[in-house]
Amino acid sequence: xxxxxxxxxxxxxxxxxxxxxxxxxxxxxxxxxxxxxxxxxxxxxxxxxxxxxxxxxxxxxxxxxxxxxxxxxxxxxxxxxxxxxxxxxxxxxxxxxxxxxxxxxxxxxxxxxxxxxxxxxxxxxxxxxxxxxxxxxxxxx
Amino acid sequence: xxxxxxxxxxxxxxxxxxxxxxxxxxxxxxxxxxxxxxxxxxxxxxxxxxxxxxxxxxxxxxxxxxxxxxxxxxxxxxxxxxxxxxxxxxxxxxxxxxxxxxxxxxxxxxxxxxxxxxxxxxxxxxxxxxxxxxxxxxxxxxxxxxxxxxxxxxxxxxxxxxxxxxxxxxxxxxxxxxxxxxxxxxxxxxxxxxxxxxxxxxxxxxxxxxxxxxxxxxxxxxxxxxxxxxxxxxxxxxxxxxxxxxxxxxxxxxxxxxxxxxxxxxxxxxxxxxxxxxxxxxxxxxxxxxxxxxxxxxxxxxxxxxxxxxxxxxxxxxxxxxxxxxxxxxxxxxxxxxxxxxxxxxxxxxxxxxxxxxxxxxxxxxxxxxxxxxxxxxxxxxxxxxxxxxxxxxxxxxxxxxxxxxxxxxxxx
Numbered sequence: 001x002x003x004x005x006x007x008x009x010x011x012x013x014x015x016x017x018x019x020x021x022x023x024x025x026x027x028x029x030x031x032x033x034x035x036x037x038x039x040x041x042x043x044x045x046x047x048x049x050x051x052x053x054x055x056x057x058x059x060x061x062x063x064x065x066x067x068x069x070x071x072x073x074x075x076x077x078x079x080x081x082x083x084x085x086x087x088x089x090x091x092x093x094x095x096x097x098x099x100x101x102x103x104x105x106x107x108x109x110x111x112x113x114x115x116x117x118x119x120x121x122x123x124x125x126x127x128x129x130x131x132x133x134x135x136x137x138x139x140x141x
Numbered sequence: 142x143x144x145x146x147x148x149x150x151x152x153x154x155x156x157x158x159x160x161x162x163x164x165x166x167x168x169x170x171x172x173x174x175x176x177x178x179x180x181x182x183x184x185x186x187x188x189x190x191x192x193x194x195x196x197x198x199x200x201x202x203x204x205x206x207x208x209x210x211x212x213x214x215x216x217x218x219x220x221x222x223x224x225x226x227x228x229x230x231x232x233x234x235x236x237x238x239x240x241x242x243x244x245x246x247x248x249x250x251x252x253x254x255x256x257x258x259x260x261x262x263x264x265x266x267x268x269x270x271x272x273x274x275x276x277x278x279x280x281x282x283x284x285x286x287x288x289x290x291x292x293x294x295x296x297x298x299x300x301x302x303x304x305x306x307x308x309x310x311x312x313x314x315x316x317x318x319x320x321x322x323x324x325x326x327x328x329x330x331x332x333x334x335x336x337x338x339x340x341x342x343x344x345x346x347x348x349x350x351x352x353x354x355x356x357x358x359x360x361x362x363x364x365x366x367x368x369x370x371x372x373x374x375x376x377x378x379x380x381x382x383x384x385x386x387x388x389x390x391x392x393x394x395x396x397x398x399x400x401x402x403x404x405x406x407x408x409x410x411x412x413x414x415x416x417x418x419x420x421x422x423x424x425x426x427x428x429x430x431x432x433x434x435x436x437x438x439x440x441x442x443x444x445x446x447x448x449x450x451x452x453x454x455x456x457x458x459x460x461x462x463x464x465x466x467x468x469x470x471x472x473x474x475x476x477x478x479x480x481x482x483x484x485x486x487x488x489x490x491x492x493x494x495x496x497x498x499x500x501x502x503x504x505x506x507x508x509x510x511x512x513x514x515x516x517x518x519x520x521x522x523x524x525x526x527x528x529x530x531x532x533x534x535x536x537x538x539x540x541x542x543x544x545x546x547x548x549x550x551x552x553x554x
Binding site: 025 | 490494553
């Protein structure tokens, strides 16, 4: 399994091929469409991430020492963003998720192009994924 | 007809646009198209100049100052109050209270009514309200044991006046309705609502935040008890607004906040409150904001509300017909009496996605529930895309919006 850093580099690489915002957003939209959907039973109020304009559900499970995330959203661009985050964080150990630096967001032009309220949504998503990792890490200790 | 043509001749949108420096800026490399006017309007340079002039030349605390600057600032501030009084046709200047905005104005009334309501009394609000219009009344009812009743809406986004008739009774103490709905743009029949409330002896508070950019309300003709608005929706700055109240009502309500300005005499035994309007204006107000509010009203009146309304109606008709040509597009709120607000959705597409892509194209719209969740619940939608037009917008800009929506639809389908 690649490290979180390596996955981020890979994503930055992919995004560098896009010439304009349209290609970038089209890619995110397509990613959103391909996101493995969360199982219906996990689409519940407890799993909703607060701070997003659209609704986002995240579910986490431990599998052989690694955290596996699934998610869904009712907005497709949000779903694309969370698909990228899941690609970075899923199937990693809790410790590496907690310690991960998120340098790719600025570099792929996500944060600078999202308004504060939307960026808060992104920040809330990252925070939530890390919270799950912290919870699992506590169990391991 | 002659009048209408005359109005049109005088109304030159190209010239008006020159008054708004912000319209020259680019967003994401594209010329800004600002269609979020129902959230806040842009500021003309005439108003910006007044703000600069205030801080450059006569910034001082007002009332009771003996020095020249304080006197100048006081004169300008009170002159602004008179402009607002004249604009709304209030009988007296002290009936105009400066506030921090519509929400503040509403809270002055709702907290004042705490002393006037008894258990079992009823307060009527409408289903078209903004959150800020629902929460204070819920709080008031919780505290007093009064009961909150709601005038329902129909599919067109209009209030069901027949239902309103049924809600009214001797128990009704206060009716609270917006003049124009922020989420849908419906112009409510407030004169009818006010007259009916008065027949059962209830007071009426009208939220004019969304109406004042389009209409010049006459509070005496309406015979409304309270009317509230914000400066920032009518080309003024944020953080300042007004509360109109009939003198007899304002005298009846207790003060909202304690502090300087609102007292006449103070001793540890007893404080006497100042006369209107100062009773409700505790502390140092937004002096510059109040003066700029007055200027914004001058600016709008110089263009003329008849011309503004007629031009905006043209934009509304054009925008509505152009947007409806897009397959799978639904417009929410289709009352015949509507301000230049179009709330819409694309079939199977989340409003947030469309708003995000439009922003990339330099187009500012609002997406979400517009702080009117009950309205969204009625239509069973998470929110809408809301494009709200002002007198400085153009049909060419609407064309770009329509193209943008089509492009977003293509990308998201």
